[in-house]
Amino acid sequence: xxxxxxxxxxxxxxxxxxxxxxxxxxxxxxxxxxxxxxxxxxxxxxxxxxxxxxxxxxxxxxxxxxxxxxxxxxxxxxxxxxxxxxxxxxxxxxxxxxxxxxxxxxxxxxxxxx
Amino acid sequence: xxxxxxxxxxxxxxxxxxxxxxxxxxxxxxxxxxxxxxxxxxxxxxxxxxxxxxxxxxxxxxxxxxxxxxxxxxxxxxxxxxxxxxxxxxxxxxxxxxxxxxxxxxxxxxxxxxx
Numbered sequence: 110x111x112x113x114x115x116x117x118x119x120x121x122x123x124x125x126x127x128x129x130x131x132x133x134x135x136x137x138x139x140x141x142x143x144x145x146x147x148x149x150x151x152x153x154x155x156x157x158x159x160x161x162x163x164x165x166x167x168x169x170x171x172x173x174x175x176x177x178x179x180x181x182x183x184x185x186x187x188x189x190x191x192x193x194x195x196x197x198x199x200x201x202x203x204x205x206x207x208x209x210x211x212x213x214x215x216x217x218x219x220x221x222x223x
Numbered sequence: 224x225x226x227x228x229x230x231x232x233x234x235x236x237x238x239x240x241x242x243x244x245x246x247x248x249x250x251x252x253x254x255x256x257x258x259x260x261x262x263x264x265x266x267x268x269x270x271x272x273x274x275x276x277x278x279x280x281x282x283x284x285x286x287x288x289x290x291x292x293x294x295x296x297x298x299x300x301x302x303x304x305x306x307x308x309x310x311x312x313x314x315x316x317x318x319x320x321x322x323x324x325x326x327x328x329x330x331x332x333x334x335x336x337x338x
Binding site: 113151152154200202206207208209211212213214215216217 | 255257259264265266267268269272274313317319324326328330331
């Protein structure tokens with residue numbers, strides 16, 4: 110397996126624009142996680158899915174953020190409208206379960222909002 | 224309350240010396256414990272985990288960690304550090320609470336191995 114795939118790797122956009130980040134988890138993994146990493150706040154869990162269903166979105170910072178998982182092999186994280194404070198590295202991860210199995214992380218998307 | 228703590232933001236060690244990166248947790252029951260490493264501009268990579276059994280767990284790249292239930296600790300160790308070990312290290316704990324299975328990452332510790 111190629112591991113968790115994220116696209117794009119880098120995104121530069123202007124404030125107010127819509128941003129869509131994409132993730133393909135490892136085949137057979139039931140859980141998918143979206144994280145955000147910044148120097149100030151460290152690694153934050155935004156939302157996670159189990160079998161394509163959102164389970165906990167309490168980490169989503171604002172209504173401007175939304176995430177979907179239309180099928181087992183694809184998820185999106187959308188920011189609309191984007192703001193400079195959204196600049197961060199966004200990671201997607203997947204795992205077999207949320208307990209005893211480790212999470213596998215993608216390479217991340219570095220988002221810069223000007 | 225934070226479930227997992229890494230008391231040191233930064234650890235510096237000379238190449239060839241043993242290294243320790245500390246982790247303590249504060250959950251009840253029998254947690255699962257993990258260590259991850261993040262190299263610059265990369266995602267987190269799994270190093271090792273403790274589920275049950277032997278308290279000393281061996282993982283990738285020569286790292287090991289010791290689970291100590293009485294001290295609620297899971298320190299990461301390596302007998303001889305390499306410059307290439309310089310990275311950000313995260314401890315994580317998985318435990319069951321009133322809301323189900325919870326997985327929490329620590330704040331991270333930056334390890335610098337000096338040549």
